[in-house]
Every structure is written in structure tokens, then in C-alpha cells.
Amino acid sequence: xxxxVLKIWRFLEKAWSIGVSEPKKVVHxxxxxxxLTIVSLFxxxxxxxxxxxxxxxxxxxxVVVVFEYPVGAMLxxxxxRIIGTFFAGSLAMxxxxxASQSGEQFEPIILGVSVFLLASVATFTRFIPTIKARFDYGxxxxxxxxxxxxxxxxxxxxxFEMAHTRFSTVAIGTSICILISMLFYPVWAGTELHHLVNxxxxxxxxxxxxxxxxxxxxxxxxxxSDDDPNKKLQGYICVLNSKATEESLANFARWEPTHGxxxxxxxxxxxxxxxxxxxxxxxxxxxxxxxxxxEIQVPEYLKKNFSDACMRLTSHCSKVLKELAVTMKTMTKSxxxxxxxxxMNFSAQELQNALKSLPNPLLFPPLSENETKGEATTKHAAxxxxxxxxxxxxxxxxxxxxxxxxxxxxx
Amino acid sequence: xxxxVLKIWRFLEKAWSIGVSEPKKVVHxxxxxxxLTIVSLFxxxxxxxxxxxxxxxxxxxxVVVVFEYPVGAMLxxxxxRIIGTFFAGSLAMxxxxxASQSGEQFEPIILGVSVFLLASVATFTRFIPTIKARFDYGxxxxxxxxxxxxxxxxxxxxxFEMAHTRFSTVAIGTSICILISMLFYPVWAGTELHHLVNxxxxxxxxxxxxxxxxxxxxxxxxxxSDDDPNKKLQGYICVLNSKATEESLANFARWEPTHGxxxxxxxxxxxxxxxxxxxxxxxxxxxxxxxxxxEIQVPEYLKKNFSDACMRLTSHCSKVLKELAVTMKTMTKSxxxxxxxxxMNFSAQELQNALKSLPNPLLFPPLSENETKGEATTKHAAxxxxxxxxxxxxxxxxxxxxxxxxxxxxx
Numbered sequence: 001x002x003x004x005v006l007k008i009w010r011f012l013e014k015a016w017s018i019g020v021s022e023p024k025k026v027v028h029x030x031x032x033x034x035x036l037t038i039v040s041l042f043x044x045x046x047x048x049x050x051x052x053x054x055x056x057x058x059x060x061x062x063v064v065v066v067f068e069y070p071v072g073a074m075l076x077x078x079x080x081r082i083i084g085t086f087f088a089g090s091l092a093m094x095x096x097x098x099a100s101q102s103g104e105q106f107e108p109i110i111l112g113v114s115v116f117l118l119a120s121v122a123t124f125t126r127f128i129p130t131i132k133a134r135f136d137y138g139x140x141x142x143x144x145x146x147x148x149x150x151x152x153x154x155x156x157x158x159x160f161e162m163a164h165t166r167f168s169t170v171a172i173g174t175s176i177c178i179l180i181s182m183l184f185y186p187v188w189a190g191t192e193l194h195h196l197v198n199x200x201x202x203x204x205x206x207x208x209x210x211x212x213x214x215x216x217x218x219x220x221x222x223x224x225s226d227d228d229p230n231k232k233l234q235g236y237i238c239v240l241n242s243k244a245t246e247e248s249l250a251n252f253a254r255w256e257p258t259h260g261x262x263x264x265x266x267x268x269x270x271x272x273x274x275x276x277x278x279x280x281x282x283x284x285x286x287x288x289x290x291x292x293x294x295e296i297q298v299p300e301y302l303k304k305n306f307s308d309a310c311m312r313l314t315s316h317c318s319k320v321l322k323e324l325a326v327t328m329k330t331m332t333k334s335x336x337x338x339x340x341x342x343x344m345n346f347s348a349q350e351l352q353n354a355l356k357s358l359p360n361p362l363l364f365p366p367l368s369e370n371e372t373k374g375e376a377t378t379k380h381a382a383x384x385x386x387x388x389x390x391x392x393x394x395x396x397x398x399x400x401x402x403x404x405x406x407x408x409x410x411x
Numbered sequence: 412x413x414x415x416v417l418k419i420w421r422f423l424e425k426a427w428s429i430g431v432s433e434p435k436k437v438v439h440x441x442x443x444x445x446x447l448t449i450v451s452l453f454x455x456x457x458x459x460x461x462x463x464x465x466x467x468x469x470x471x472x473x474v475v476v477v478f479e480y481p482v483g484a485m486l487x488x489x490x491x492r493i494i495g496t497f498f499a500g501s502l503a504m505x506x507x508x509x510a511s512q513s514g515e516q517f518e519p520i521i522l523g524v525s526v527f528l529l530a531s532v533a534t535f536t537r538f539i540p541t542i543k544a545r546f547d548y549g550x551x552x553x554x555x556x557x558x559x560x561x562x563x564x565x566x567x568x569x570x571f572e573m574a575h576t577r578f579s580t581v582a583i584g585t586s587i588c589i590l591i592s593m594l595f596y597p598v599w600a601g602t603e604l605h606h607l608v609n610x611x612x613x614x615x616x617x618x619x620x621x622x623x624x625x626x627x628x629x630x631x632x633x634x635x636s637d638d639d640p641n642k643k644l645q646g647y648i649c650v651l652n653s654k655a656t657e658e659s660l661a662n663f664a665r666w667e668p669t670h671g672x673x674x675x676x677x678x679x680x681x682x683x684x685x686x687x688x689x690x691x692x693x694x695x696x697x698x699x700x701x702x703x704x705x706e707i708q709v710p711e712y713l714k715k716n717f718s719d720a721c722m723r724l725t726s727h728c729s730k731v732l733k734e735l736a737v738t739m740k741t742m743t744k745s746x747x748x749x750x751x752x753x754x755m756n757f758s759a760q761e762l763q764n765a766l767k768s769l770p771n772p773l774l775f776p777p778l779s780e781n782e783t784k785g786e787a788t789t790k791h792a793a794x795x796x797x798x799x800x801x802x803x804x805x806x807x808x809x810x811x812x813x814x815x816x817x818x819x820x821x822x
Contacts, residue, residue: 015539025538033531036554037523040562044519057559064530064555108455112448119475120444127436128426143447144475148468151451244655 027185028069035063035180039173058166062173067181072189072252074181077137078174079255084141085170089163091118092149111150119143133251188259189252190268196249197271197278198325200242203235204278205321208285208314210235236282246275316343438596439480446474446591450584469577473584478592483600483663485592488548489585490666495552496581500574502529503560522561530554544662599670600663601679607660608682608689609736611653614646615689616732619696619725621646647693657686727754 019026039059066081068074099110122143125131131139149163253268430437450470477492479485510521533554536542542550560574592598664679 011539011541015535018538019535022538026535029531029534032534032554033527036530036558037527040523040526040558044523057563060558060562061555064551064558112451112455115451116444116448119447120440123440123443124426124430124437127429127433128422130422140475143443144472147447147451147471147475151471152468241654243652 024185024187025069028187031180031184032063032067035067035176036060038176038180039063058169059173059176062170063177066174066177069187070189070192070249070252071181071186072249072254072256074177076134076252076255078178080135080138081141081170082174084138085145085167088142088145089149089167092146093160093163095150115147115150118146122146186259188256189249190256190259193246193249193253193268193271194328196242196246197274198328200239200275200278201321201325201328204239204281204285205318205325207235207282208321209318213311213314236285239278239282243272243275243279246272319343435596435598436480439598442591442595443474443478445595446478446587447471449587449591450474469580470584470587473581474588477585477588480598481600481603481660481663482592482597483660483665483667485588487545487663487666489589491546491549492552492581493585495549496556496578499553499556500560500578503557504571504574506561526558526561529557533557597670599667600660601667601670604657604660604664604679604682605739607653607657608685609739611650611686611689612732612736612739615650615692615696616729616736618646618693619732620729624722624725647696650689650693654683654686654690657683730754 062081066074066077068077095111095114099107099114102110122139126136126139145166149166152162250268250272253271473492477485477488479488506522506525510518510525513521533550537547537550556577560577563573661679661683664682
């Protein structure tokens with residue numbers, strides 16, 4: 001029993017921490033409660049109840065099903081639901097008319113066959129990627145409404161009225177949802193996406209910084225900086241894992257109207273591209289990291305030889321990334337970006353020069369050291385240097401894409 | 412107009428190709444049609460209709476909403492739906508009883524407040540990761556049923572009967588779904604996951620193979636092998652992108668009963684772990700690939716020096732990967748795997764030796780070549796070699812995890 005109580009206690013603690021760290025989510029929950037209570041008014045108030053009758057429950061259902069966290073997700077569901085209901089309703093009425101003309105014996109057969117055919121076809125369209133991305137929910141609602149209307153048409157006489165009330169209750173439900181979610185503290189998918197990409201850029205810069213500086217300073221403060229830098233270092237894992245979130249947010253963002261600094265035609269499609277470039281970068285950071293954590297240790301004197309150039313290149317790289325993050329935040333093309341890119345490229349060149357001017361005896365250290373160790377040294381020094389070069393190229397690729405976006409965004 | 416027709420034609424062509432390449436999906440569509448037609452029988456046959464009455468539409472709705480492609484997804488939705496409906500129904504009846512005892516004036520207030528509170532709390536639980544992964548749909552159904560039953564209880568007198576029929580129609584709908592999807596050509600999430608991971612392993616081996624062999628043979632048949640190897644080479648991108656699919660399939664697979672070679676307690680959680688290890692590997696392949704495609708060209712004589720050892724290591728790596736794939740497929744621990752792992756480690760050692768025994772003048776080629784080119788050479792030869800070492804370590808990591816799984820799976 002005690003363990004069970006402890007488990008519940010931990011669960012509540014976790015829930016509380018989520019609520020504290022993201023108050024937006026709590027507000028969202030209250031909004032759902034509010035929308036449902038308003039819809040319930042249709043039941044409690046007699047005149048409203050007589051208007052739509054027992055079908056008011058469709059409005060309740062619409063609110064529950066459609067109310068999503070980001071505005072874009074909700075809008076796309078609303079539009080899908082309305083379009084799906086409308087098409088399926090009209091089609092079902094047409095089929096019903098044909099069935100009713102063809103005599104009592106054939107009516108159930110025609111209805112059954114049409115339900116079978118349309119449900120199969122609509123289910124199949126849900127497998128097609130372009131439809132799945134945008135109209136998955138609409139196809140489901142289409143099947144639902146079509147089978148409901150056409151099948152219950154067999155028993156209910158006022159089919160037209162039924163289709164009409166169903167459509168109007170869905171419209172009432174969706175409009176309540178849209179009003180409430182857009183008026184009170186809206187959560188825009190676009191803004192979330194923007195912040196996510198921005199944050200990831202900063203994380204990437206931090207983890208690149210942390211990774212390299214830890215490597216070159218790891219004699220001084222290994223134990224002291226055990227907790228915080230490790231967290232920073234793991235930033236690239238966040239970047240690697242945020243693909244699915246980015247894509248769904250970009251998908252929702254397309255449905256959203258103008259808000260804040262974002263216009264309706266904002267190039268949302270570019271965000272997943274930046275994300276992909278950053279993931280490419282994070283991949284490089286990962287292999288760099290695994291090199292650094294490998295068992296082969298490089299002697300101090302060789303490390304020192306390169307530490308300056310490496311650190312300089314790294315700091316330039318992360319500076320460029322951070323500047324890009326700022327540029328994205330303010331959505332203005334900053335004039336210093338080009339400058340820092342130039343500086344970065346210059347220090348990459350410098351590092352290559354350092355490698356070139358490396359005296360031979362240093363690469364193959366004096367014979368007093370045993371040969372295997374010397375071997376490991378050559379190899380390893382080369383690794384850390386070389387792995388920064390693809391990193392630099394990946395970053396410059398990122399810069400290219402990012403600058404392209406700035407142009408699109410500012411136009 | 413012509414462009415529109417062309418667009419539709421292309422769309423149909425695409426749909427056709429999906430249908431041809433994956434006939435399972437077509438079967439799934441027919442299954443949905445069949446299930447809906449069977450549910451419609453409740454309407455068409457008089458005795459059945461009188462049993463459940465107009466509430467039969469709940470059964471239709473259940474079928475449409477619950478029928479998912481993999482069996483596991485459907486089962487999880489069914490169980491969620493039944494549990495959610497049951498809890499919400501009983502709770503709503505309790506609240507209704509309290510409200511009806513407290514007089515006509517307070518009844519709507521109590522009902523409204525309870526809807527507001529419970530909807531907010533249930534929405535909040537959907538944000539908690541552990542609940543979201545398993546019971547997201549159940550929470551939604553809970554809100555839906557609770558508000559429907561408690562709100563319509565204000566107008567309808569036979570509330571108990573309504574809750575009862577709603578529950579029984581949901582049960583009818585889910586049982587039809589489960590029967591149809593499990594009896595005719597079931598698509599098990601577990602099997603799909605197994606194949607996906609298996610296929611990814613083979614793809615990774617192919618792209619590793621292709622990447623290295625293309626590098627060392629690219630003078631011979633560059634133009635001939637332009638299409639097919641490139642496809643193979645891109646295999647690692649598939650591996651990198653399959654994270655979300657793997658996780659959702661593993662999540663669904665946990666709900667599935669024993670089928671084929673998989674028992675109920677099959678360690679599905681291990682699959683995403685293998686997937687993560689493979690993604691780690693794919694990351695290495697990616698940086699290897701970017702090294703190979705970089706602008707700096709290595710002179711032939713240096714390439715030839717290492718090509719044998721590199722090729723041998725690569726072929727051993729991909730052999731191990733392919734053997735692991737076979738081992739996974741047959742789910743028996745093959746005795747040759749350990750042997751090939753040993754061979755792989757041996758050839759990695761060999762490559763290190765080759766690097767060690769490299770004569771100095773070769774590394775720094777004769778002064779007849781200009782210095783910059785020599786520099787690039789050293790650097791680049793080192794890269795290709797060194798990048799294989801983390802690859803090998805990543806692969807041995809993968810092997811460790813995989814062998815661990817074999818043990819679990821065979822127990």
C-alpha cells in the first residue's frame with residue numbers, strides 16, 4: 001500500500017512541476033473546461049434547447065474532439081470537420097434519394113454497398129502521404145458522417161432536417177472552440193516552432209562550445225563542472241530528436257492566420273529545413289564527442305599545440321550560431337553576421353595552417369615514448385582537428401540556408 | 412484545365428502504386444468497409460434495431476474511430492474507449508444523483524461546475540508524458556462521455572438506460588472491430604516493427620558497404636553505377652528518420668496478444684534501443700560520407716595503400732550487421748556471430764597496424780608535389796581511416812545490445 005501511495009505522490013509531484021513550468025498548458029485546460037461549460041448551456045437553457053434539440057450533443061462532441069493545444073492544430077481539425085461533414089452529408093443525401101427511388105427491397109442493399117465502397121475508398125486515401133499530412137481527420141469525419149446519415153436515413157424520415165441540424169451543431173461547436181482558443185491566451189504553433197528552432201540553435205552552439213572546451217581544459221575543473229556543462233553538452237541530443245515535433249508544428253502553422261510578427265504566407269516550410277541542417281550539424285558534434293570520449297588519450301603537449309586554434313574556431317562557430325539565433329528572433333538581417341562568418345572561415349583556415357606548419361618530430365614524438373602510444377597520438381590529434389572541418393562545413397551550410405530564410409522572411 | 416486533369420492523373424497513379432506495393436493496405440480498407448457494413452445491419456434488421464434503438468449510431472461511430480491499421484493501435488484504442496466510457500459513465504451518474512437531490516435551482520450549477528472541473532483535470536492529465544503515451548485517447552473519451560451523460564441527464568429521464576445502451580453499443584462496435592481485424596489478414600504492429608528494424612539493419616550495412624567501396628573504386632565505374640548504389644547509399648538516411656515510427660510501433664506492440672513467434676511479454680522496449688544504436692551508427696556513416704564527398708581529393712597511391720585494409724574492415728562490419736539481421740529474423744543466437752565479431756575486431760586492429768607501419772615519406776609525399784596538396788593528403792587519408800574507428804566502436808556497441816536482446820528474446 002505504501003508503495004502505491006508513494007507512486008501516486010510522485011505522479012502528483014510530476015504533474016505539479018509540469019503545471020508550474022508551463023502555465024500555458026494549465027490555461028489551455030481551463031479553456032477546454034470553459035468551452036464545454038458554454039456548450040452545455042444549450043442544454044440548460046430552454047429556448048436554446050428547443051432550437052437544436054437532442055442533437056446538441058453533437059456540439060459537445062465537436063468541442064471535445066476538436067479542441068487541441070496549438071491553434072493551428074485546432075483550426076485544421078475544425079476546417080477538416082466542416083468540409084468532411086458537408087461533403088459526406090450531401091453525398092449521403094444523394095445516395096439516399098437514389099436508394100429510396102429504387103424500391104423497398106433494394107434500398108438496404110444499395111445503402112450497404114455504398115457504405116462499403118465509400119468507406120474503403122476514403123480509408124485508402126488516408127494512406128496517401130499528401131492527404132494524410134493535411135486531411136487525415138477530414139477523411140475520417142467523411143466516413144463517419146456518410147455512414148451515420150445514410151444508414152440512419154433508412155429509419156428516420158426527416159433526413160434533410162437531421163443532416164441540417166448535424167451540420168449546424170458542428171458549426172456551433174467549432175465556432176465556440178475557435179473563439180475561446182483564439183481570444184484567451186492563444187498558443188500559436190508558428191510561435192512555438194519559431195522558439196523551438198531558435199532554442200535548438202542556441203543549444204547546439206552551447207554543446208559545441210562545451211564539448212570542445214571540456215576537452216581542452218579537462219585537467220582544471222573536471223569535478224566542479226560535472227553537472228551543468230554535461231546538461232549543456234547533451235543539447236545536441238535535443239536537436240537530433242526534435243524532428244517529429246518540428247514537422248507537425250510546421251504542418252499546423254500553415255493553417256494559422258496572421259499573428260504577432262508572422263504573416264499568413266510566412267515560409268513555415270523553411271523551418272524544417274533549418275532543423276534538418278541543424279540535425280546534420282548535431283550529427284557532427286556527436287561524432288566529435290565520441291572521439292573526445294574515446295579511450296585513447298592524447299598527451300598534453302600535443303593538445304596544447306592545437307588548443308588555441310581549435311578553441312578559436314569553436315568560439316567563432318558558436319558565435320555565428322548564436323548570432324543567427326538572434327537574427328531569427330528579431331527577424332532582421334544583422335550586418336555583423338557576414339562578418340562573423342568571414343571570421344569563422346578565417347579561423348578554419350588558420351587551423352589548417354597550424355596543422356600544416358606542425359613540425360614532423362612533434363607528430364611522431366621522440367622514441368623515448370613507446371611506438372603504440374605515439375601512433376595513437378598522431379591519429380588522435382588528427383581526429384579532433386579533422387572532425388572540426390566537416391563541422392565547419394556543416395555550419396557554413398546552415399548559414400547559407402539561414403541567410404536565405406532571412407531574405408524570404410524579410411521580404 | 413489540362414493541368415488540373417494531369418494533376419488528378421498523377422494523384423491516381425500515385426495511389427495505384429501505393430496499392431500495388433502494399434496490398435496489405437488495400438485489404439485494410441476492405442476490412443473497414445466490411446466492419447461498417449456489418450454494423451449497419453443493426454439498422455437494417457428490425458429485431459436488432461429494436462434491441463439497441465437509435466443509439467446504434469454509437470456502434471457505427473466506434474467502428475469508424477477505432478479501426479486503425481496495426482492491430483495494436485486498434486486494441487489500445489478499444490481498451491481505452493471501454494475503460495474511459497465505463498469510468499466516465501459511472502462518475503456522471505453519481506454526479507447526476509447528487510445534483511438531482513439538491514433541488515431544481517442548483518442542478519444546472521452543480522452539473523456545469525462538475526463538467527468544468529473534470530474536463531480541465533482530464534485535459535491536464537493528457538499533458539503528462541506517461542499518460543499521453545498510453546491513455547491519451549482514454550482521457551479524451553472520458554471527457555466526452557462524462558459531459559454527454561451528465562449534461563443530457565438534465566433533459567432525459569432514463570439516464571441509467573442511456574448510459575447502459577451507450578456502453579453496450581460501444582462494446583458491440585469494439586468487438587466487431589477486434590474480430591474483423593484479427594481474423595482477416597491481421598497487421599501486427601510487433602511484426603511490422605520487427606521487419607522495420609531488420610530492414611534498417613540491412614540498409615545500414617548496404618550503405619556502409621556502398622559508401623566505402625564507391626570511394627575506393629570510383630575511377631572504374633562511376634557512371635555505370637550512378638543510380639542503384641546511390642539509392643543504397645542513402646539507406647542510412649532511412650535509418651536516421653525512422654525514430655518516430657519505431658517508437659509508436661513499439662508502443663502499440665505492447666498491447667498485442669501472442670502472435671506468430673512473438674509472445675505477450677516480448678521485450679518490445681528493446682527495439683527502440685537497437686534503433687537508437689543504429690541511428691548512432693548511421694550518424695557515423697553520415698560523417699564518413701561527408702568526408703568522402705568533400706572537395707579535397709586524395710592522390711591514388713595513398714588510397715591504394717589503405718584500400719585493402721579499409722575494404723576488409725568494412726566488409727566485416729557489414730557482414731556482422733547482416734548476420735545480426737539474420738539472427739533477429741530467425742530469433743536464434745547464431746554461433747557464427749561471435750566469430751564474425753572477432754574477425755571484425757581483428758581487421759580493425761589490422762587497419763591500425765597498417766596505419767602504424769606507414770612509412771613516413773608516404774605520409775609526407777616527396778617534395779615534387781606542392782606542400783598544400785601533401786597536407787591535404789595526410790589529413791584526408793587520416794580522416795577516412797579514423798572515421799572508421801568510431802564506426803567500428805559504434806557497431807560493436809550495437810552488437811552488444813543486440814546480443815543482449817537475443818538472450819532476452821530466447822529466454
